[in-house]
Amino acid sequence: MARKGLKSIKILLAKAGLDGHDRGIKVIARALRDAGMDVIYTGIKQTPEGIVEAALQEGVDVIGISILSGAHMTIFSKLLKLLKKKKLNEVLLIGGGILPPDDIQKLEKMGVDKLWGPDTPTQEIINYLKGRLLPP
Amino acid sequence: MKIWQSWFKDALSGHPDAISRILTLIERGEDHPQFFQKIYQNDFQIYTIALTGPTGVGKSSLVAHLAEPLADYQHLGIIAMDPRSSISGGAFLGDRIRLGDKAHHPRIFFRSFAPKGSPFSGYLTAKTMARAFGTFRFGCVLIETLGAGQSEWAIQHLADTTVLILSPESGDEIQMMKRGLVEWADIFVINKADRPGAKQLEAALARELQNRANDSKWKPPILLTVATAQNGQGVEKLIEGIEKHHQFLKITGKIEENRLKNQNLECMLWALSMTWNQLSKTRQISEKKLFKNPHQEAQRLLKEVFHERKK
Numbered sequence: 001m002a003r004k005g006l007k008s009i010k011i012l013l014a015k016a017g018l019d020g021h022d023r024g025i026k027v028i029a030r031a032l033r034d035a036g037m038d039v040i041y042t043g044i045k046q047t048p049e050g051i052v053e054a055a056l057q058e059g060v061d062v063i064g065i066s067i068l069s070g071a072h073m074t075i076f077s078k079l080l081k082l083l084k085k086k087k088l089n090e091v092l093l094i095g096g097g098i099l100p101p102d103d104i105q106k107l108e109k110m111g112v113d114k115l116w117g118p119d120t121p122t123q124e125i126i127n128y129l130k131g132r133l134l135p136p
Numbered sequence: 137m138k139i140w141q142s143w144f145k146d147a148l149s150g151h152p153d154a155i156s157r158i159l160t161l162i163e164r165g166e167d168h169p170q171f172f173q174k175i176y177q178n179d180f181q182i183y184t185i186a187l188t189g190p191t192g193v194g195k196s197s198l199v200a201h202l203a204e205p206l207a208d209y210q211h212l213g214i215i216a217m218d219p220r221s222s223i224s225g226g227a228f229l230g231d232r233i234r235l236g237d238k239a240h241h242p243r244i245f246f247r248s249f250a251p252k253g254s255p256f257s258g259y260l261t262a263k264t265m266a267r268a269f270g271t272f273r274f275g276c277v278l279i280e281t282l283g284a285g286q287s288e289w290a291i292q293h294l295a296d297t298t299v300l301i302l303s304p305e306s307g308d309e310i311q312m313m314k315r316g317l318v319e320w321a322d323i324f325v326i327n328k329a330d331r332p333g334a335k336q337l338e339a340a341l342a343r344e345l346q347n348r349a350n351d352s353k354w355k356p357p358i359l360l361t362v363a364t365a366q367n368g369q370g371v372e373k374l375i376e377g378i379e380k381h382h383q384f385l386k387i388t389g390k391i392e393e394n395r396l397k398n399q400n401l402e403c404m405l406w407a408l409s410m411t412w413n414q415l416s417k418t419r420q421i422s423e424k425k426l427f428k429n430p431h432q433e434a435q436r437l438l439k440e441v442f443h444e445r446k447k
Contacts (some may be wrong), residue, residue, distance in 0.1 A: 008225070016315055040229040040248060
């Protein structure tokens with residue numbers, strides 16, 4: 001259950017696990033900021049525990065993960081579990097990176113809200129989040 | 137019953153998710169009178185420290201090194217502000233990243249925000265969050281302000297102890313002679329002190345502080361630090377300075393005296409903020425009408441606002 005009818009969106013962006021490639025996530029950070037969102041960037045090599053704790057303290061509506069390392073199945077499952085444990089059920093989990101279509105399908109079934117592959121236009125992500133969280 | 141009433145109950149028993157929800161309401165401008173009654177219900181006048189200074193001098197990096205020692209024996213709330221774009225309305229909150237692994241300390245609660253709405257909302261939001269931390273029985277609050285310089289006089293009334301962070305690039309003797317932050321900070325820090333110019337800046341600052349009014353027995357220390365992601369050289373001196381100032385405030389009774397002043401300003405700023413919000417509702421700044429006499433127009437607007445409020 002996402003938070004609906006918000007006035008503005010606060011999002012936490014993080015790189016999880018052993019993955020230091022942060023060019024992409026910074027592009028996203030700039031795009032979301034310029035689309036009027038509050039963007040917190042936690043940096044590279046974050047643990048799922050650390051990411052969920054940060055999301056809790058910051059009161060964000062969305063967590064966005066960038067993964068290029070291939071560990072997405074493990075990381076996203078852990079994140080989903082932790083979100084449930086911390087009672088952050090209304091926080092949306094989204095992500096992007098090198099993700100095979102089959103895995104995207106599996107993860108979205110498990111509860112990840114939305115995932116994107118390479119070459120996604122930033123506007124697509126912006127539109128999705130706005131449509132999902134802001135009043136029409 | 138408002139949903140936040142149950143959150144207050146949970147927050148008072150220390151549930152972090154409930155504390156977070158309350159902070160979010162403050163951040164998003166909740167203005168229900170009962171909400172504020174709850175915030176202030178047992179405001180234990182928490183000891184607050186403000187870290188301020190120009191942008192890029194290393195405020196966040198210093199916060200990261202202060203956090204652990206301060207949270208050693210008490211719960212520490214950290215409030216970090218960053219600017220909001222006046223063009224897109226968005227913000228990039230880049231203070232938390234400096235905290236690194238210390239963010240997972242069991243007694244540290246870190247919240248970043250970008251002020252929105254009236255020009256006073258940064259002050260008011262930080263202040264209200266600090267009071268909420270007090271109500272939720274935290275022991276200390278650290279506020280990292282927006283990058284600040286010559287005109288942010290309100291910051292001196294934000295916290296009990298104000299630390300001004302500068303770097304060798306912050307300016308020469310002439311800059312230090314200008315008034316503003318330099319006038320009223322309780323502790324001075326020259327960060328990035330391994331860079332050329334640190335000693336000169338220290339000397340220039342010392343000259344200024346010599347002339348500072350002698351009505352207070354507090355002699356503001358000037359401390360040199362080098363805070364990087366890995367090391368916090370000189371930070372133990374800063375902790376010591378903060379503790380000394382806290383003691384000084386308590387022994388001299390200044391802490392109460394200052395809080396009275398601070399609270400008066402807090403009320404004023406709330407009033408101004410409410411007026412601002414009311415005015416923004418009735419009139420857009422970008423209205424395409426040229427006034428011959430903006431001063432007169434302002435008086436008319438004010439009358440209109442207060443008249444409407446009475447109704």
